[in-house]
Amino acid sequence: MMTTHSNSELKSVLMQAVQSAGDFILSKFKTTFKVDHKDGINNLVTEVDTASELLIINIIKKHFPDHGFIGEEYGDANMEATYKWVIDPIDGTVNFAHGVPLCCVSIGVLYQDELILGAVYNPMMQELFFAEKGKGAFLNDQAIVVSKHAVLEKAFLVTGFPYNFPEDVDPVKVFAYFAQRKYPLRRLGSAALDLCWVAAGRFDAFWEYNLQPWDIAAGMLIAQEAGAICTTFDGSPLEIYSKQLLVSNSHLHQALLNEINVAIQS
Ligand code: IPD
Ligand code: CA
Numbered sequence: 001m002m003t004t005h006s007n008s009e010l011k012s013v014l015m016q017a018v019q020s021a022g023d024f025i026l027s028k029f030k031t032t033f034k035v036d037h038k039d040g041i042n043n044l045v046t047e048v049d050t051a052s053e054l055l056i057i058n059i060i061k062k063h064f065p066d067h068g069f070i071g072e073e074y075g076d077a078n079m080e081a082t083y084k085w086v087i088d089p090i091d092g093t094v095n096f097a098h099g100v101p102l103c104c105v106s107i108g109v110l111y112q113d114e115l116i117l118g119a120v121y122n123p124m125m126q127e128l129f130f131a132e133k134g135k136g137a138f139l140n141d142q143a144i145v146v147s148k149h150a151v152l153e154k155a156f157l158v159t160g161f162p163y164n165f166p167e168d169v170d171p172v173k174v175f176a177y178f179a180q181r182k183y184p185l186r187r188l189g190s191a192a193l194d195l196c197w198v199a200a201g202r203f204d205a206f207w208e209y210n211l212q213p214w215d216i217a218a219g220m221l222i223a224q225e226a227g228a229i230c231t232t233f234d235g236s237p238l239e240i241y242s243k244q245l246l247v248s249n250s251h252l253h254q255a256l257l258n259e260i261n262v263a264i265q266s
């Protein structure tokens, strides 16, 4: 029989997991650890990534032995489960491996495949982002909302480049299009933080391609709960398995979608 849990019960385990993993990665930051790579010599994975994911899985399993997982390092498990935890044990691994403090732990919770809770913790900056569906988004317990900027030409933008470039869109072409038009444009190296920084109103918009569910899940709920519009490049609602993403405030979203599509065709 399907067991259901209250959101507060789930939230308490989510907080325990994200904070323990955050404290763990902070304790290993700028120490010596084994660094390996996946497909692509710069697609790094460290022993801290795998240990962090194991730590998270073990905390969740202790409380909810029948839940499923969609994790970056240990893969999918128990995908038939009513509840699934979507885990990025370090988002921004390349930053982490080089001692750059722009990295975080990201965990989203799915109930019947719908996002209900998300937490993103950057222990280096002591910033914990959290959202519960329908209840708003928070940074260290303070409510956050997206920016109110409406002037396209002054939009403060962030993007990222996937390890595997998509075949249908050239990310460099789109980047160049905005850079040539003198938009203030950044590339932080952590998609989960990019999403949360849009949620907090620091950036006006974030776009990227070929992200994975663990990059997107928690940050997407946090951004939505902070008032962001989240779509693919054709304007369809964003899903955790979507291969393109544009997240921005409601004033800029349509104009940025137009610009991205013009850039793609250019
Ligand atoms: C990466 C980061 C980066 C994004 C890449 C992701 P990882 O995740 O989120 O910002 O550009 O596409 O794969 O490998 O650091 O967990
Ligand atoms: Ca990631």
Ligand code: CA
Binding pocket: 049, 072, 088, 089, 090, 091, 092, 093
């Ligand atoms: Ca990762």
